[in-house]
Amino acid sequence: MLLERFGRLLQSRGHELGLKPAQWEALRYLGRANRFSRTPSGLTAYLGSTKGTVSQTLIALEDKGLVRKKADRDDRRAVRLELTAAGRRALEADPLLELEASLDVLGRREEVALDQALTSVLAGHLERTGGRPFGLCRTCRYFEKNATDGGPHRCSLLEVKLSADDSEQICVEQEA
């Protein structure tokens, strides 16, 4: 199966620059996830992994100075994660970007077809396994565009204001 070979390929590129595949994936997630989702448990859900494993990966990333942990004011159990400047620089050298460039051999049409096919297969699989889609905030059923209470947009699930940036990031809570 080709998807399997791709997975292997992506993984073998994931050992560059002194990081491990799991660490790259955590970094990428933190670069794309909105503030509500940048927590160890958000990352755990995204990776389909376990709390213990993710905890170790984050310790490694913190030791390398790529990720910073901050206490959550409202929930003293929770930890907020953010990329450091070095973390953002690392993402700019992400080996995956190169593979992403390989998609250029495809025409626009084919690229869209590939994306749609993968999306629907993924959706089917997530449904069966109870995984979360992690879609864009603005495509969520709880997203209220141009809400009337000050902020540009609003989340009716968490009941908070959303910036334009927020709405372009992925979210643990997102539902179609």
Next chain:
Amino acid sequence: MLLERFGRLLQSRGHELGLKPAQWEALRYLGRANRFSRTPSGLTAYLGSTKGTVSQTLIALEDKGLVRKKADRDDRRAVRLELTAAGRRALEADPLLELEASLDVLGRREEVALDQALTSVLAGHLERTGGRPFGLCRTCRYFEKNATDGGPHRCSLLEVKLSADDSEQICVEQEA
């Protein structure tokens, strides 16, 4: 990138039945590779890994009784690998089969489009990294259909007869 999420998904399913992702991939390879390719170095090239890592994986599979090693008569450095009966049974319970069934949400058309897109991206990547395609024997430039020297087919690279089964398996040496 969706391909990345798929890779992660495939990997997290790879811990079932007491095997690890790398072990499953080795097992799958040995179930699909022709006799010339069922060696530690063939597997190494397929996985894009290193000899040392593959050696360890094979030891683990041998200990579990899923793979058997045999000496090569002609080349006393080489090791021939084959699945045991238990190894073949394990492949029948491969968790990947389930994910493969997820492709059924796609129509014929979309499935073909997906396959073509992945194939061309993969080919581009392999060319840049010097990887081998591991295509079917019968699609190889060295494949001689219905050769005249007894065997049904023939390989003009290795200069050996090929059975019908041989020609339907993947090969390290395959070239378009």
Next chain:
DNA sequence: CTTATTTTGTATCGAGTCGATACTACTTGA
């Protein structure tokens, strides 16, 4: 025919993954 040189595979190390289990600390809800 001897040396290189290459090829095939194993052994070992250190950092890290990953599922499992156990545990602490905090929050929530009856």
Next chain:
DNA sequence: TCAAGTAGTATCGACTCGATACAAAATAAG
């Protein structure tokens, strides 16, 4: 208030994986 649930860490054992070093056999070059 107190039991149940949630967020996260610590630790264990099996394994991965790149790197390095090594041994044995095959091949090439002189």
